[in-house]
Amino acid sequence: MEKKTNILLIYTGGTIGMVKDYQSGALKAFNFEKLMENIPELNQLDCSVTSVSFEAPIDSSNMDTSHWVSMATLIERHYNEYHGFVVLHGSDTMSYTGSALSYMLEHLSKPVIFTGSQLPIGDLRTDAKENLITSIQLAALRENNEAVIQEVCLYFEYKLYRANRTTKINAEHFEAFASLNYPSLVTSGVHLNVNHAFLFRKKKSEKLKVHKRMDNNVAILKLFPGLNQAVLQSVLNTPSLKALVLETYGAGNAPTEDWLINDLKEAIAQGLHIVNVTQCSGGSVLMGQYETSQQLQKLQVINGKDITTEAAITKLMFLLGSDVSHQRFKTIFETSLRGEMG
Template sequence: MTHPKILLIYTGGTIGMIKDAETGALRAFDFDNLLLRIPELKLLECDIETISFKEPIDSSNMNPKFWVEIAEVIENNYTKFDGFVILHGSDTMSYTASALSFMLENLAKPVILTGSQLPIGDLRTDAKENLITSIQVAALQHKNKPVIKEVGLYFEYKLYRGNRTTKINAEHFEAFASLNYPELAESGVHLKVNKEYLLKKPKVNKDFIVHKDLESNIALIKLFPGISQTILQSMFNAPGLKGVIIETYGAGNCTTETWFLELLIKAARQKIPMINITQCSGGSVSMGQYETSQKLKKIGIISGKDLTTEAALSKLMYLLPKGLSPKKLKNAFEKNLRGEMTS
């Protein structure tokens, strides 16, 4: 019987650090010696290989260039492995998970991101459990085919859809939440997979495609009472601006001050796509439910529905280079592409 083959990709982050027993300093862990450090991995019925970035990337320095590097590692090894586990710093993990979900089209294998709040060598570390269970999740098979066929994020006993997550806590082990979509699996005495929530792969087999062209000239604007007209104008007039994401209040509401609406109208005339997402942790934008958002609808603002900020940004980065007309871009953005929004 052949065991599932899992590729472990170390990009950086706390999970890959060990503490020097004498100095207390943190240093990068040599993942070639993974089985020596974590002998429990031998109990898993899978074959594990590792690839590490030459220079570990601090989560705060993650950017689209590194997303492309991660995607290319998966692309180059896609036929050789049954699943992929990406070790990543937790601060920007939801952004990377969301971006990869759009970049990896027709994905038919698990790509699981994980990390930890404490280094792998700490006594109370969460790293071992997160790593071991992520590998176990990536190795899950039914009739010799992967159970998970999407980009997931595993942290503190729960597997989430990657593009539905956001980091909610900098100190607790339970650092992530998926407020608008149930978890895909839960680890307890048994590993319980909620199959009804998994992303369904189309019945027609389509070729795996990796999209590497991403547009990052996007402004992210969080509305707040008293937001400055001067500052907003400078953002909307920024050279090379290709898109705007506006975090509005509640179900998609905003100020109706004349200067603000005129700013949006001007941007709409310049064919700059603008996305309306809620700044609430959970819930959805409902364009036109209130008079304030009705005005946005008339201007042609795109509804981000129940997208997270991370998913909205990466979805726009993915769609902008496609050269779509304003109408087609709006239709594509408001369509559920990878399970990232509720239809």
């Protein structure tokens, strides 16, 4: 007989963990030790749930690389004790954290599912209970004595997505996230419909390897009509800058102004890694398709293909922290490591 599935719930902060003080109307942090008491529905789940909280829960707007390391370390520490992990996180930067953790947790063979909510758990119309309960169910899904989900995911409003494919698209709707370049992995209806063909599977039976060095000497520059040379140079000349995500137009297009091309060329010659990512919500960079991207291609700008900005910036932090050689950097970035790009 298969033993009961153990799930670790990690609360980092965010709206989902807030309850309303009905006397003052203020929101305060939820006591997760009283989880079963506050959400009795969890007792119906056929798994054991243990919770651990950050000592000081944080708003996800304050999330940084040190918090990602804390999460990765918690998962590493408890990896052999639990069958799956659910991380409760504020929705604002959840796609960044989910993307970062996907790189940091190499050879993952268990689910790490991020979720949160738009309304606090104690609110009358909250989306928190459904998101939390289904995330735990998904983390506990097993077939042939192994986890169905073996990657870092994000669950919100009846859909499970690969975390490094997501973007937050709405601050008010319950459907806060989208994965425009990759299908959802599971749809939650009367049944949980698993899209098995799109699940990520590691190629080797290697043990979990946790990477804890993330180099944040990176930046994002979004192109816009009227961008001037002074602004571009102020970004390119940022002290210690090692990599730049350049959000271009459409399929990877940029102005053909001589000063723009020359400044980018010089920055690359001095060792800056520049990644071409489209600022469109969906679609892919196709460098060389138009004259306005041919020059970027000639400069050997890294092709971001259909990667999200969130997955691109965290991938740069990860690769820079992993001491990838300058010669191999472009090739490795353009290779899908955790299913983050097509």
